[in-house]
Amino acid sequence: xxxxxxxxxxxxxxxxxxxxxxxxxxSFKVGKLANKLEIKKAVEEFYGVTVKTVNTAVAPGKNKSxxxxxxxxxxxxxxxxxxxxxxxxxxxxxxxxxx
Numbered sequence: 001x002x003x004x005x006x007x008x009x010x011x012x013x014x015x016x017x018x019x020x021x022x023x024x025x026x027s028f029k030v031g032k033l034a035n036k037l038e039i040k041k042a043v044e045e046f047y048g049v050t051v052k053t054v055n056t057a058v059a060p061g062k063n064k065s066x067x068x069x070x071x072x073x074x075x076x077x078x079x080x081x082x083x084x085x086x087x088x089x090x091x092x093x094x095x096x097x098x099x
Contacts (some may be wrong), residue, residue: 029080
């Protein structure tokens with residue numbers, strides 16, 4: 001698997017920002033087939049930091065429905081995989097430079 005297929009995008013939410021400040025843990029949306037070793041290698045290569053730990057979680061797809069004039073449209077949002085990467089003491093990742 002190529003490193004560009006491993007990291008899709010960083011997750012930039014209020015909860016993720018609090019984890020960055022307090023725990024040095026950064027959240028990324030990653031490919032579903034990526035494992036922890038590939039995620040660690042990709043983060044270290046892209047951002048030039050030392051990764052301490054990697055935790056992963058799969059967010060399940062959710063049912064969504066919308067009512068229109070004619071009918072109710074139903075569908076499912078896709079599931080995705082998240083990675084929580086903790087970097088070594090004293091190191092940071094600046095995620096806002098490329099926005």
